[in-house]
Amino acid sequence: MILISLASVACNGGRDDVASASDFQGDLLVSAAASLTDAFSEIESGFEEAYPDVDVILNLAASSALREQILEGAPADVFAAANISNMEQVADAGEVTGEAEIFATNLLQIAVPAGNEAGVTGLDDFANEDLLIGLCAEDVPCGEFGREALASAGVTPAIDTDEPDVRALLTKIEVGELDAAITYVTDVMSAGGAVEGVNIPVEDNVVAEYPIATLAGARNPEAASAFVEFVLSDQGQAILSAHGFSSPDH
Amino acid sequence: MVEGPVGEGLEARFGLHRGDDFRLELDLAISPGRTVALLGPNGAGKSTAVAAIAGLLQVEWGRIGLAGITLDDPDAGIYLPPESRKVGVVFQDYLLFPHLSVVENVAFGLRSRGMSRSDSLARAADWLTRLDLTGLEKRKPGRLSGGQAQRVALARALVTEPDLLLLDEPLSALDVTTRGELRRVLDRHLEDFPGPRLVITHDPVEAFLLADEVHILEEGVVTQWGTPDEIRLRPRTSYAADLAGSNLLFGRASAGLALVGSHHIHLAEHDIDGDVLLTIRPSAISLHRRPPEGSPRNMWETSIELIEDLGERTRVRTGAPLPLTAEVTAEASSTLCLAEGERIWLAIKATEIGVEPEDGRSSSG
Amino acid sequence: MGSRRLTIERRAVERARRPPVLLIVLAGIGFAVFAVPFIGLISRVPWTDLPELLASDLVIDALRLSMVTSLAATLVAVLIGVPLAWVLARLEFPGRSLVRGLVTLPLVLPPVVGGAALLFALGRRGLIGEPLNQATGLLLPFSTSGVVLANTFVAMPFLVITVEGALRNLDHRYEGAASSLGAGQWTVLRRVTLPMIGPSLVAGLVLTWARALGEFGATITFAGNLQGRTQTLPLAVFVALESDRDVAVALSLVMVVVSLAVLLVLRERWWKAL
Numbered sequence: 105m106i107l108i109s110l111a112s113v114a115c116n117g118g119r120d121d122v123a124s125a126s127d128f129q130g131d132l133l134v135s136a137a138a139s140l141t142d143a144f145s146e147i148e149s150g151f152e153e154a155y156p157d158v159d160v161i162l163n164l165a166a167s168s169a170l171r172e173q174i175l176e177g178a179p180a181d182v183f184a185a186a187n188i189s190n191m192e193q194v195a196d197a198g199e200v201t202g203e204a205e206i207f208a209t210n211l212l213q214i215a216v217p218a219g220n221e222a223g224v225t226g227l228d229d230f231a232n233e234d235l236l237i238g239l240c241a242e243d244v245p246c247g248e249f250g251r252e253a254l255a256s257a258g259v260t261p262a263i264d265t266d267e268p269d270v271r272a273l274l275t276k277i278e279v280g281e282l283d284a285a286i287t288y289v290t291d292v293m294s295a296g297g298a299v300e301g302v303n304i305p306v307e308d309n310v311v312a313e314y315p316i317a318t319l320a321g322a323r324n325p326e327a328a329s330a331f332v333e334f335v336l337s338d339q340g341q342a343i344l345s346a347h348g349f350s351s352p353d354h
Numbered sequence: 355m356v357e358g359p360v361g362e363g364l365e366a367r368f369g370l371h372r373g374d375d376f377r378l379e380l381d382l383a384i385s386p387g388r389t390v391a392l393l394g395p396n397g398a399g400k401s402t403a404v405a406a407i408a409g410l411l412q413v414e415w416g417r418i419g420l421a422g423i424t425l426d427d428p429d430a431g432i433y434l435p436p437e438s439r440k441v442g443v444v445f446q447d448y449l450l451f452p453h454l455s456v457v458e459n460v461a462f463g464l465r466s467r468g469m470s471r472s473d474s475l476a477r478a479a480d481w482l483t484r485l486d487l488t489g490l491e492k493r494k495p496g497r498l499s500g501g502q503a504q505r506v507a508l509a510r511a512l513v514t515e516p517d518l519l520l521l522d523e524p525l526s527a528l529d530v531t532t533r534g535e536l537r538r539v540l541d542r543h544l545e546d547f548p549g550p551r552l553v554i555t556h557d558p559v560e561a562f563l564l565a566d567e568v569h570i571l572e573e574g575v576v577t578q579w580g581t582p583d584e585i586r587l588r589p590r591t592s593y594a595a596d597l598a599g600s601n602l603l604f605g606r607a608s609a610g611l612a613l614v615g616s617h618h619i620h621l622a623e624h625d626i627d628g629d630v631l632l633t634i635r636p637s638a639i640s641l642h643r644r645p646p647e648g649s650p651r652n653m654w655e656t657s658i659e660l661i662e663d664l665g666e667r668t669r670v671r672t673g674a675p676l677p678l679t680a681e682v683t684a685e686a687s688s689t690l691c692l693a694e695g696e697r698i699w700l701a702i703k704a705t706e707i708g709v710e711p712e713d714g715r716s717s718s719g
Numbered sequence: 720m721g722s723r724r725l726t727i728e729r730r731a732v733e734r735a736r737r738p739p740v741l742l743i744v745l746a747g748i749g750f751a752v753f754a755v756p757f758i759g760l761i762s763r764v765p766w767t768d769l770p771e772l773l774a775s776d777l778v779i780d781a782l783r784l785s786m787v788t789s790l791a792a793t794l795v796a797v798l799i800g801v802p803l804a805w806v807l808a809r810l811e812f813p814g815r816s817l818v819r820g821l822v823t824l825p826l827v828l829p830p831v832v833g834g835a836a837l838l839f840a841l842g843r844r845g846l847i848g849e850p851l852n853q854a855t856g857l858l859l860p861f862s863t864s865g866v867v868l869a870n871t872f873v874a875m876p877f878l879v880i881t882v883e884g885a886l887r888n889l890d891h892r893y894e895g896a897a898s899s900l901g902a903g904q905w906t907v908l909r910r911v912t913l914p915m916i917g918p919s920l921v922a923g924l925v926l927t928w929a930r931a932l933g934e935f936g937a938t939i940t941f942a943g944n945l946q947g948r949t950q951t952l953p954l955a956v957f958v959a960l961e962s963d964r965d966v967a968v969a970l971s972l973v974m975v976v977v978s979l980a981v982l983l984v985l986r987e988r989w990w991k992a993l
Contacts, residue, residue, distance in 0.1 A: 238943070280843065
């Protein structure tokens with residue numbers, strides 16, 4: 105099918121506009137970090153509108169889980185991670201085609217249930233044994249960054265749970281079972297009124313960089329490239345920005 | 355009306371409902387040393403009666419008293435749970451606990467009533483000896499013969515020295531070849547039990563041979579009671595008549611042929627040799643003006659000794675060579691123009707004749 | 720004639736004894752479905768580092784916690800599940816089939832849903848959890864008791880349905896016989912009912928324990944994940960899979976060995992009992 109579309113480009117010759125909607129089709133498997141859930145759902149719609157014959161399938165999980173899946177040979181066309189190290193491990197294994205690109209950045213924020221009954225004001229409160237404190241598990245990007253921020257603030261947290269990914273952590277804040285957790289700014293924003301954010305001072309905060317790349321094992325490499333381009337395009341960046349992400353340029 | 359404690363025996367006058375449309379009413383009194391049989395077809399309420407007397411079901415009205423103790427009296431708010439009654443029950447199918455050994459089964463009642471383990475096992479062992487069960491102490495009930503299981507069940511019921519012995523279909527779990535012998539063993543043990551005994555059965559032979567008094571239970575109501583002879587001579591319902599009139603014949607069987615007196619009767623059962631008890635229901639005997647055609651191999655000409663009109667049915671006593679009681683529909687009776695003193699042909703199918711091995715007796719009962 | 724018929728009959732018997740090839744092939748595939756994943760797991764075991772991995776705090780904590788919580792859940796299931804099975808089998812009451820349906824719901828429900836339901840009911844902000852927390856200070860989520868509760872919720876149906884089935888099939892005239900022999904209701908239960916359903920009870924216990932040992936979804940949702948407090952073997956495997964695959968494989972191996980050993984031992988006992 106790809107051959108046919110290339111041939112048609114060749115026959116028509118000299119087309120200077122971007123590949124038209126009919127050029128790509130089939131399923132496109134995108135493995136994206138759990139913190140991208142809402143933004144990528146919207147990107148999926150935008151992309152499918154531009155390329156109606158492509159069906160984007162989002163596989164959302166912790167970046168580390170996605171990394172393992174890719175390294176074990178699970179099919180995927182695009183990988184969007186929440187930190188550099190997971191992408192590097194995939195790249196080191198030769199699973200990435202070309203260079204990974206940073207498409208968004210994110211900041212950490214303390215998430216508390218609406219109303220902040222426990223009166224959490226900053227990272228210091230994470231040492232309070234009486235509060236129910238949650239972090240992402242150590243090997244998940246949000247867990248790694250969260251611990252970095254706490255270390256920078258000199259706080260030894262009294263952790264009650266290491267959640268396997270940021271969404272699970274956020275859910276426990278939403279239902280009020282935890283008093284405080286460290287998540288991304290974007291997560292707090294996505295939770296709407298159920299979760300409030302408490303800012304982490306810039307000196308302790310960690311900038312999470314989100315890399316994206318097409319994968320060597322891609323079954324649909326052309327569409328994969330188009331997807332990455334779409335994410336980096338103004339339209340894609342606008343969607344990410346609407347969900348609280350910053351553009352890497354800023 | 356609450357009656358005071360009466361005598362040493364069982365006084366049971368009560369009623370209760372089962373489900374929407376079944377009602378049992380019973381009125382019986384059994385003095386110590388006497389055996390009463392409650393005889394009835396399936397669904398007559400016999401099991402309900404057992405359950406009520408044993409306390410497994412609560413009666414709705416009336417009173418059950420045993421050895422001067424009131425077991426049930428709903429009006430007075432009295433209900434003794436089964437574990438507090440001194441009723442020894444030999445259940446249908448015996449219901450020996452499969453996970454316990456024979457001696458543990460027998461000791462169960464004593465243990466439950468607080469006796470120490472060693473004492474109860476010793477007492478149980480005594481009873482096993484008394485009932486000829488020595489050597490089977492450690493065996494599990496699944497590996498007992500029917501007769502052994504019956505005696506273990508009897509020992510289990512008797513070891514607690516109950517005030518009433520209740521036997522629910524004590525012989526129905528046995529195969530036909532051992533039933534006769536075991537009935538006599540049972541008869542002997544019943545004689546040894548000093549209290550009142552109640553035998554529940556659907557088998558008229560069992561009732562008539564074991565009991566001093568028979569109560570016929572039909573659809574929850576006792577329709578007739580009396581001594582076995584009274585019932586047999588003057589049955590008041592068709593069920594009673596059918597049972598009561600049953601011809602019981604003792605004979606000697608060999609190769610499918612039974613010699614009764616000097617008369618031979620063909621049997622369907624070819625494997626039983628020796629003394630047998632034959633039962634022939636009156637309705638299984640057909641009467642004919644002329645020698646009947648077809649298969650019946652037991653057929654002879656006889657005389658009509660007595661005709662009894664039972665309403666829808668007519669009972670006919672026949673004479674030599676083998677006195678029997680037959681029963682025909684009133685319609686058949688009038689078609690045949692039966693009259694006392696006349697000659698008639700009689701036929702019985704071999705398959706309608708019940709055969710049980712029997713030993714030691716030779717005269718007909 | 721007679722002898723020829725005998726040979727024909729014998730031949731027929733022999734043919735009946737030779738199992739159909741297709742059946743054997745399908746059975747082989749069936750076994751492979753179970754065996755191949757374990758071979759895959761074992762092929763990844765880092766044998767040289769294994770002793771060191773198994774001695775790590777993470778593994779020892781998870782193993783200890785899994786043992787404690789799965790056995791505690793089994794015990795709780797016996798204490799409340801057997802009475803529940805008895806009531807379902809023996810008492811007629813309106814809505815009994817609804818109750819039975821609810822009891823078996825955790826069998827079909829994704830455990831995560833069960834965990835969420837537990838959170839809404841017994842969490843700190845839960846229907847019962849909130850007043851309970853205010854009255855007693857008791858907090859089930861993120862605690863070892865929470866793990867036991869999640870395990871019980873998911874695993875107890877196995878005990879309830881096996882015991883209920885056994886009680887239904889039990890001829891309850893035996894219990895009547897026992898009470899007529901002077902045994903009170905508790906004695907009947909202890910000396911007749913429970914021994915008579917013994918094999919089913921053991922089967923139910925094994926299934927319940929095995930299910931509790933493998934429980935993941937409800938536990939992580941309701942009780943969270945903290946080493947030494949709520950991180951059972953399955954949770955530790957899940958988390959380790961994303962960070963250190965060797966640890967994950969070592970943990971998985973521990974689970975397989977422990978489960979297999981217990982199941983084999985119990986099965987052996989059980990067969991002997993029958």
